[in-house]
Amino acid sequence: MARTLRTLGTAAAVTACLLVTAASFGQEAPQPPPVEIPAAATTLEGLPSVRIDSSEAGAIRRVLGATEAAQDRLTISVVDGEYFWTSRGNRPLRLSKSGEFTYLSSTPGQYVRLTRFNDRITYVEHVDQKSGSVTWWGELRFIVNQ
Numbered sequence: 001m002a003r004t005l006r007t008l009g010t011a012a013a014v015t016a017c018l019l020v021t022a023a024s025f026g027q028e029a030p031q032p033p034p035v036e037i038p039a040a041a042t043t044l045e046g047l048p049s050v051r052i053d054s055s056e057a058g059a060i061r062r063v064l065g066a067t068e069a070a071q072d073r074l075t076i077s078v079v080d081g082e083y084f085w086t087s088r089g090n091r092p093l094r095l096s097k098s099g100e101f102t103y104l105s106s107t108p109g110q111y112v113r114l115t116r117f118n119d120r121i122t123y124v125e126h127v128d129q130k131s132g133s134v135t136w137w138g139e140l141r142f143i144v145n146q
Contacts, residue, residue, distance in 0.1 A: 034102045044078070046123050046140040048074065049063065056132070122137070123139070
């Protein structure tokens with residue numbers, strides 16, 4: 001009798017765990033809010049850590065050293081509430097948001113995507129080219145006019 005009760009108790013515990021697990025699969029983790037660019041920001045500056053060159057032939061991923069990262073630095077200027085991709089010939093950018101992402105985009109295939117990762121703001125800078133594309137991954141900071 002004690003063995004039967006112990007078996008039923010174990011079965012009930014397993015069933016309860018399965019129900020809780022199944023319920024949690026139906027729930028999505030809450031998305032962080034999109035990145036808000038401070039109103040007093042004058043520059044967005046990003047230092048990439050990874051570069052991916054893609055083409056029809058394949059993709060090459062490289063971790064960037066300090067010199068290469070400095071050469072590929074992302075710079076976006078903010079002038080009177082307008083955004084300019086300074087590191088790409090001062091192209092005007094449009095600000096938009098979708099879910100947890102904030103986008104600054106130029107022509108199709110040319111954009112910077114911002115998101116939160118733990119306590120940092122990270123970015124992806126993507127540039128389509130005739131023979132493929134280049135994508136940089138890095139961390140972003142805001143320079144605020146004081």
